[in-house]
Amino acid sequence: MTVNKIDRRWEIRRGRLQSLPAVVIEHIRRQIEGSALNAGEKIPSEIQLMAAFQVSRSVVREALSQLQASGAIFTRHGVGSFVAEDRSDGVLVELAEVGWLDAMEVRMGCEPECASLASQRASPEELARIKSAYQLCEFAAEAQQGSAEANFRFHVAIAHATGNRHFVEILNNIRYRAKSSAQWTESGAEDAVQQMLVERAGIMEAIERRDSDRARAAMRAHLYNSLERLRQIAGALR
Template sequence: MMAIALNKISATEAVVESLKERIRNCEFGPGEKLPSEQSLLKEYDVSRLTLREALAKLAAWGVINVRHGKGAFVSERISIVALDNVLIPMFPGQNTERMNELVEARNMIESEIAAKVAECRTDEDIVALEALLVYDNKKIINAKHFADRDYAFHLALARMAGNEFILSMYQALHSQIRTFLIQYAKSIENWEEALERHSPILDAIVSQDISSARHLARQHAGICASFIHSDKGDSI
């Protein structure tokens, strides 16, 4: 019998969290069938109603597919919601270690996205990115406004990279990145400096300089690392 903590969360949530963890750890891979209902009931020592509620929640997130008469299977195509709820860890605002992990994840993803776009960009892509830079130059109202502009530019790059899984991963990261930017980017100078760094990234993409695009995007994302450790939180 598998022990699950029921003191702080409901039995349903405990089963959900346990199955999420097992999927995250690849105990059950994409397309694989979960243990039978009877097996799961024995493992978790919960009622049939509790188990079915847990499976229904995972199915609603797109983590699993429940096939009538056949059982529950891990989704082969993980949705954005599934990524956000299963594959992407939570990053509490006051947890420096987790925030460093978020910066590292953003760094790796955005730099390779920029490199890919530099390799395969079209004339239409350039026009779209140039339009976003014009938007960047408009007055910024607040940190949320800034975070949305920064995200719009990098989301456009993610779409242009032509890899739907990478796009889904970036979209799943967005809520965490946006929270980070709103929390730590507190001044107009921060916002303007960060957005100004979009321009050289675009220049590298236009010239199809893959190495420079990768380096500049990594530099842009990496600025956040020093920002976490700023006592005043007044630079990005």
């Protein structure tokens, strides 16, 4: 596969919603789906991808990690990354090995309290950021791309509104697992994205109304529903 330098304005033309790792991921996925990269074929090296997309090594590594977690590629240490033979099996590998259940348990333990505290402490500016993050979720749903990234930003905006940096640190520590599980949740059923939008709207409304009990319950229900959707997807793929 020949890698040409990619126009850095590409992701801006697509909208700022799409993160740099997502740009790299989409390009590689298109190469695979278009048979420019075939099963067992080695994909470009980290250095080649860094040069092609003019991004940092961390961006490339995050993109490759997500592709590996989804089962699109596999990595041989010291050799490189290759297109997987059977990419459907990778979903089960990702669900089983990246700790999505552990991450969801952590989130269910702390994020309901985040929502409750945010309803009590959020400044007008922080409420505006939460609303902006929700609108980003709406845009992503309509564009049918970037929903996982938008979802994560929504939850982080709520964590910031607590005024407790440790909540933000917890989410950032499980950032990849949170985003990868959201990707599979939202791809598991046609109405999943819309249902999650409704759930997030309920969380936002409770926070705006300063209803701490309702905010806590809405966040708990949202995370529980997300967990159940993930379990259904995993069960359907076995």
